[in-house]
Amino acid sequence: MTWLDLPADTLFGLDNLPYGVFSHGERTRRAGVAVGEQVLDLTAAAEGESFGRLLTAGVLNPLLADGPDTWAEVRARVREWLSEPRHADRIRPHLVPHNEITSHLPIEVADYVDFYSSEQHAINASRIFTGGDDLVPVNWKHLPIGYHGRAGTVVASGTPVVRPAGQRKPRRAEKPSFGAAKRLDFEAEVGFVVGAPSELGAPVPIDEFPRHVFGVCLVNDWSARDLQGWESQPLGPFLGKSFATSMSPWLVPLAALEHARVPQPAQDPEPFEYLRAAEPWSLDLALEIRINGHLVSSPPFATQYWTGAQQLAHLTVNGASLRTGDLYASGTVTGPAKNQRGSLLELSWGGREPLALGPGETRAFLEDGDEVVISASAPGPGGARIGFGEVRGTVAPAVV
Amino acid sequence: MTWLDLPADTLFGLDNLPYGVFSHGERTRRAGVAVGEQVLDLTAAAEGESFGRLLTAGVLNPLLADGPDTWAEVRARVREWLSEPRHADRIRPHLVPHNEITSHLPIEVADYVDFYSSEQHAINASRIFTGGDDLVPVNWKHLPIGYHGRAGTVVASGTPVVRPAGQRKPRRAEKPSFGAAKRLDFEAEVGFVVGAPSELGAPVPIDEFPRHVFGVCLVNDWSARDLQGWESQPLGPFLGKSFATSMSPWLVPLAALEHARVPQPAQDPEPFEYLRAAEPWSLDLALEIRINGHLVSSPPFATQYWTGAQQLAHLTVNGASLRTGDLYASGTVTGPAKNQRGSLLELSWGGREPLALGPGETRAFLEDGDEVVISASAPGPGGARIGFGEVRGTVAPAVV
Structure with a gap:
């Protein structure tokens, strides 16, 4: 129910309402909410509201830092504005066509952590690099392996x-x-984007996940496999990853993903207690990867072995504190089927089986000018779907 | 030459003048400069100066971001104030006894990178973990191995x-x-603390090191060896390091270390061109490590295989950008002698040869209540020494 003219099959209905930061014309960066094919200028619409002061920084960090009660209040208010006809005259001038805006990084990133939580991806990596061995590393099923990446x-x-x-x-x-x-x-x-911080020395219990994590986005963890292969022993990936990590513009709040929550794949061995959640936090996101417009893969996020809640609990179990703007990523999302692989390394099997893109066109690895687009959607209420938009990037030639 | 009453053997003479952030009494956090046994309230002293606006943030980041010309200007002005008697009446009220202040983190840390650049440390690690093998990893002499740590x-x-x-x-x-x-x-x-940022996609040439790095401090990279050992394959250290990294309060500007610069140890094989510097950037810092007051080691920084300039060039050669407040650490500083080892792992040889602390007192690893203090000094002009102060931390019991 809304006074907006929304297409029936929109991925950005009132059950989604993701947050981002955009600019439009001459105006400075402002907080926005995507709805249908428009963007609500939240910074302008919230003037005079108690939470208005959280929306003027040009990044979402102040809103995120204010914690889950504020997140619920803002979301309820935005839904009300877009639902009840009495708000239409005041709100309509704050709606901007999505195709007229420029999107920016929605947050100032504090720390960036990258996990490695798809079992099929770990198996594929093992098979590609060691040849024929289906085993994941010995520690892999005991803890969500992760490492810090470059936030800057x-x-x-x-x-x-x-x-x-x-x-x-x-x-x-x-x-x-x-x-x-x-x-x-x-x-x-x-x-996963952290909103509410935590204290140094105090692990965050797994069931506190929705009180700390604000929302979910898409990430492209660009990787130079040849640099990574040479540098990674013994301290892990460094320059092979740190040149760029792309983040989608819209943060889908956890509150929009209630219908996307599904039971977790069975875990054997049973994880330690700090990794056992009372509620399931696997998310049924359907990802799609396109290279130069060709759909090359459709990875299913629900198959991940470790959930975002487990990753958060693990990340803090040693007492490491969280800051507003911490971003942690799932690791490559790869499903069991060939067309569910989340990296070109896997899709071209280490470069040995180049991937067909179109007539006469194949890729072992990315070429200059290639554009990679990752998009996703998830189940919403009543058969609707929740859109994540996309994360997009084009390869520019090296400067050497 | 100064109107101050400085002890002849002070480590904080006018050739040092390191920067920090402190509070005193009821006043908010302010920028300070250590001199003798006092601290100059730089925020107060610089009121009315063009650079005064860079000193009111409660962290040094705005000063650092303004770049090397500003660093030189502020340093020259502070020296002038503390040298010329005509400034004494105005400056004297802004001096606070060092033992009355509380020191804070001097910067807001952007990204934190930890290197692994002492050859003797790498050899010791190899011998302790694999038993008797003196080889460093095959890539070790080709590039300064590093990884990202947790800035938060x-x-x-x-x-x-x-x-x-x-x-x-x-x-x-x-x-x-x-x-x-x-x-x-x-x-x-x-x-090493980065002041001036760099552009994404543009590597920083090695000889630009002093235009980007503001100064030098001491770091204790606390490590839980048992956590680290289990989690680190294949993506490197994570929770074994991310619980805490301590940083000393005073940033010694590169300008204060001209007399500490010494030729680099020979490198074989010759490194790639991007790692070859026109000027030497090995630094003759003498470190001392004390556990509960007992001097247990005196690592010599000049023996490091890779310099801070090489580390900076490597860190950015893939186009990764620098931000003001980036901190990168040398890796454990270990010299060839037994009493020059930079970690307890090495001093107790993996716990197998507990270290004698005092009568009847030994340590294989740290116990609750243990205090670790790392200090350092370097040669200054005319036989004087430049002090780094110390980084100090006490182990508190686990909360589990």
Whole structure:
């Protein structure tokens, strides 16, 4: 029920209402809410509201920091404005066509953590790199493996991704060489954004997940496989990942994902108590990956072994504190089928089976000018779907 | 030459003048400069100066962001104030005894990177974990290995370090267990703080090091060896490090370290061009590590294989951008002698040869209540020494 003229099959109905930051014309960066094919200028619409002061920073961090009661209040108010005809005259001037805006990074990123939580992705990586071995690492089913990435190079969707240079050593080469990466890849991931911070020394219990995590977005964890392969022992990925990580513009609040929650895949062995949740937090997101417009994969997020709630509990179990704007990503989302793989590494099986893109066109790894678009949607109430929009990036040539 | 009454052997003479952030009495956090046994309230002293606006944030980031010309201007002005008697009456009221202040984290940390650049430390780690093998990893002499750490848990010197809980699996155990870390350790490191940012996609040439790095501090990269051992394959350290990293309060500007610059140890093989500097940036810092007041080690920073300039060039060669407040640490500083080891892991040889602390007192790893203090000094002009102060932390019991 809304006074807006929304298409029946919109992915951005009143049950979604994701938050972002945009600019329009001459105006400064403002908070927005996507609805149908428009964007509500939330910063303008909220003037005079008690929460209006949280929406003037040009990033969503102050809103996120204010915690779950405020998130619920703002969401309820926005729904009310867009539902009840008595608000229509005041709100209508604050709606801007989506195709007229420029989207920006929705948050100032505090720390960025990347996990490795798809079992099929871990199996594929093991098979590609060691040949034929289906085993995941010995610790893999005991804890969600993760590492810190570079927060300062998390970029807005649409930012060109410059092909990185660096050292690499092909397996048969005697010495390393230096130059532009030859094995540039994407990784389709789901990101979780922390709103409410936590205290140093105090682990966050798993069931507190929805009190700390504000919402969900899409992440492309660009990866230079040749740089990564040479540098990663013994301390993990560094320059092979740190040149860019793209983030989608719209944060879908957890409150919009109630209908997307599904039971978690069985876990054997049973995880330690701090990783056992009272409520399921697997999310039935359907991802799609397109290269230059061709649909190349449709990874199912519900198949992930470790959930966002487990990742949060693990991340803090050692007493590490959370800050507003912390972003942590699921790791590459890969399902069991061939057309559910979340990276080109897997889709081209280490480059050995180049992927067909179109007539006469194949890819082992990304070429300059290639555009990668990752999108997703999830079940909403009454058969509706909740859209995540997309994270988009085009490969620019190396500068060396 | 100064109107101040400075002890002849002070580590904080006019050739040092390190910057920090402190509070005193009821006043808010302010920028300070350590001189002798006092601290100059720089925020107050600089009122009316063009750079005064850079000193009111409660962190040094705005000063650092303004770049090397401003750093030189502020340093010259502070020296003038403390040298020329005509400034004495105005400046004297802004001097506070060092023992009356509370020091805070000097910067808001953007990204935190930890390197692994002491050859002797890498050799010791290899010998301790694999037994008798003197080889460093195959990539080690080609690039300064590093990884991202958690910026949000970089804490001020003096912050208690709560013993972390987590998963660990002793080598002979069949399954992992959960509990408080048993192998808690320190790592004595030297930190570099980035002032001037750089553009995404544009590597920073090695000789631009002093135009981007503002100064140097001391870092204790607390490590839970048992957590780290179980979690680190294949993506590197995570919870074994992310519970706390302590940073010393005073940033010694590069300009104060001209007399500490020494030729770099020979590098074989010759590194790639982006890692070759025109000027030497090895620094002759003498570190000292004390546990509960006992001097247990004196690591020499000049022996590091990779310099801070090489680390900066490597960190950005893939196009990763720098932000004001980026902190990168050298990795554990360990010299060739037994009493030059920078971690308890090495000093107790993996716990097998507990370290004598005092009569009847030994340590394999840190116990609750242990205090670790890392201090350092470097050569200054005319036989003077430049002090770094210290980074200090006491182990608090686990909360599990």
